[in-house]
Amino acid sequence: MTSLRRFFPILDWAGTYSRDTAANDLIAAVIVTIMLIPQSLAYALLAGLPAEVGLYASILPLVAYAIFGTSRALAVGPVAVVSLMTASAVGELAAQGTPEYLGAAIALALLSGLMLVAMGLFRLGFLANLLSHPVISGFITASGLLIAASQLKHILGIRADGQTLVEIAVALVRHIGETNLITLAIGVTATAFLFWVRKGLKPLLLSAGLHPRLADSLAKAGPVVAVAATTLAATLFSLGAQGVKLVGDIPTGLPMPTLPPLDPALWLQLAGPALLISVVGFVESVSVAQTLAAKKRQRIVPDQELIGLGAANIASAVSGGYPVTGGFARSVVNFDAGAATPAAGAFTAVGIALATLFLTPLLANLPQATLAATIIVAVLSLVDFKAIRRTYIYSRSDFAAMAATILVTLGVGVEAGITSGVVLSVLLYLFRTSRPHMAVVGIVPGTEHFRNVQRHKVLTGRTVLSVRVDESLYFANSRYLEDRILGLVAERPAIRHVVLMCPAVNVIDASAFETLEELNQRLKDSGVSLHLSEVKGPVMDRLQRTDFLEHLTGQVFLTQYQAFCTLDPQTAHVAESRNPKQAATSDLWSGPEI
Template sequence: MIRLTRYLPIFDWGKSYTRETATRDLVAALIVTIMLIPQSLAYALLAGLPPEVGLYASILPLVAYALFGSSRVLAVGPVAVVSLMTASAVGEFAQQGTPEYLGAAIVLAFLSGLMLIAMGLLRLGFLANLLSHPVISGFITASGLLIAASQLKHVLGVPSHGHTLTEILLSLAQHLDAVNWITVFIGATVTAFLFWVRKGLKATLLGLGLAPFLSDILTKAGPVAAVVATTVLSNTLQLSDRGVRVVGDIPSGLPVPQLPGFDSELWLALAGPALLISVIGFVESVSVAQTLAAKKRQRIEPDQELIGLGSANIASALSGGYPVTGGFARSVVNFDAGAATPAAGAFTAAGIAFATLLLTPLLAHLPQATLAATIIVAVLALVDFGAVRRTFRYSKSDFSAMAATIAVTLLFGVESGVISGVVLSIALHLYRSSRPHMAIVGIVPGSEHFRNVDRHNVVTGETVLTVRVDESLFFANSRFLEDRIYALVAERPEVDHVILMCSAINAIDASALESLEEINQRLFDAGVTFHLSEVKGPVMDRLNRSDFPDQLTGRVFLSQYDALCTLDPPAVQMAGARTPARRAGAPG
């Protein structure tokens, strides 16, 4: 049973499902459904797909995640960044509006689902750590700007193309003489209205005396109100005859589940983009899920999240949808509305299915500018220039990686931005690890504590050199350690003992072991004895499986204070610390 709940969390939370819980989930589902209907249509437009595909991607995927996902409140469905990545990937192989384009998007979802499930079964959830937060933040900020720019063509009513910011802006500039001012009016009005709804409507309603719950529902229904109002206006005035582009006929009814077509050449070509979408979607989703779970003292399983998201993507492909993941805004709304279990997602799916069956014929006159405004308002919330400023003040290296990710994404496209972000994250980690912080330490007067000589008033003595390394030792930094110790010893001809203080070393790999053996031998040749202190138990266990402890010219001390008392008692006396009785015991 434990193994079953591991892969089907529904058997865990389903045991305690009550009427009260169902009520909370139904209320949350109502609010999220109201929010998701216009978003699904808009994000399908962003992906270059027919609007009904966004609805299809918001039905079965939610049910699949409710069965397999580990988060109680994550709201799965189409999201802006993944929609943009879908358009970028599929646009390389087919023309928008063709059956081949839709077929490629479905294959992309299916491949992404297979990859996510495979990663989950192989327990590769830790791969989310390969992307640093500044790089993720930079990528999302750049994607938000890119998405907003890509929607300006719908707000202006002009044709445009391009996958980079430069291409989009140049294309818009070339078509400015074709601007449809009625479309501009609709797009600008809806954008301003949605910004006001997001920022001020709820406070206004509360000020008028409305209950918080009703105020919240009306606020979330802002995009729906915009859709209804502009659709009625467009239909009444026949704006499509005046050059205003509308959504057009949307087929009613639910899709018939079917497997995507198999074309080995297409599948291989889409494998790379599918992997990038899988990684970005998972990172975005698991970050939101972990943040919200922590607020309720719950936990999620990253490996199970991979399986849950993979199942959702396969369900999307089988129902004629495109890649999906957990959305930040929807998940926060779901959380704030009181969702208690993933069943809220299943109830939301039922609401979207109802809308797909009965409401889609009413949306034929919906202006595309309205959906574009919905996207622009949603994605600009992702743009965080404050994070750029904070990162610049805190860490110039992190800022460099962040700025590079933003620049590459804007100038060369989303896929290049993702790849550069992964490469920069790994490169930044390796660079920092290859040059670990190393400090010469001395004893703090009147204590048994040791601190950096450059930061504290400490006593070091003459014949003992103690070096503390604040990083695990592995192949990337072992040579740096060697060079640093040789340089320090060369500067101090009076030194007879070198102690490597290992309090911050959590692991030593085979390359680092060879470096320690080389340091030991070269110091011996120079007449200097090499010692270790404060070696952690697991690290010492591994060293004991080698010949190094037998070859060590010095000793392994339980503490740095013991080492200094043994090797340089005058320094201890100079520091005014009492000399304790010898301590017994192996390094811990």
């Protein structure tokens, strides 16, 4: 039962679902549905797909998430960044407008769904942690700029395709002479209106005394007004005949069950992009879900979220949709409108389904420029230049990863951009931990404590070198350990014993273990014995599984003091007799010094 509840979070709330809750969910669903219709059409066009595919991706996926997802307010569906990534991945394999293009987008959704479910079942949610915040933030900013640039052609009414900012700019300049002025007028007006709705209308409504939530919801309905007004204008003045590109006939009716193409070569080509889309979508979705859950002291379960999003993507694929994830704007609207359970998502699905049945004929005369305007206004709110500055001030290495992500995304493409960001942040982290802090230590006279010789007045003997290592030993830093120790010994010809003090060593991996074996052998070759002290229990257990302790030229001491007294009794005696009261207890708190 417990595991059934784990995999079907719907069981947590469906049993106690009341009429009051249903009413709340229904109100939220109506508001989200109205907001979602233009957005779904627009993002489908951004992905290079027919407009109705966006609607299809907003029906079954919502139902699937309602069953498997753990967030109470998350609204899944097409989102801007994932749509761009879809266009980039599929665009390399097929031409827009062909059945192969649609088939590849559906296969991408299925593959991404299967990967998300597998990651959930194997609890691999941690993979999402590889996307550091600066990399995500940089990626979203760069994607936003790229998306806005890619929509300018619709505002101008020209053809200008490109994968990178430079390609898009070149194409725009080349074709700008073909601008359709009516399209431009519609596009600019719609964009200006939507910006005003976002920045100007809400304060106005607030000052008129409206409840902040209502003001916010009205402001979010701006795109619907723009869609209705420009569609009406296009119908009245037959703008289609004057070269204004319209959405055109959208097939009426519910999505039919589809099977993506079962071509292994295609799947292999889509595997990389599908993984990136899965991880980026998951990160976006989970951070929205966590933000909303925390406001009500609710919890989401990241591994189960993977399954919920995976189910949503599989549902999208089998109903002719494309990759989806939890969107920020619509989830916040859903939350603010009072959605209490995932049932709100299911109600929204019904709303969108009704729209595909009855509303689509009305949308044939909707200018593409209007949809482009809604996209531009939506994505420019994702662009966050301040984050770049903040990161630069806070950490140069994080800034390097962020800058690489932005530049490569804009200059090469979305997949290369996010990949280089991840690789660079991992490399920078490994580089940082590859030189762990190590200190030569000596005894604080009159105590049994050992401290860094460079920072404290301590005693050391001529023949014993004691070194404290302040990090776990693993493959990236084991060579440094060996270099340092051999270097220290080479500088001190009188040394006969080296003691490695290991209180902060939580793990010694196989590479570091072999380095210790080599170090033992090399020190032996030069007449020095190697000792260990203060080795943690689990580390010691591992060492005892090997024959290392038999080869070790020295001993393993429980405490560094014991090592010191055994190996250098004279200096220990001097230390004992001097200043017995010098070190006060309050000095003895011993986090590793820096």
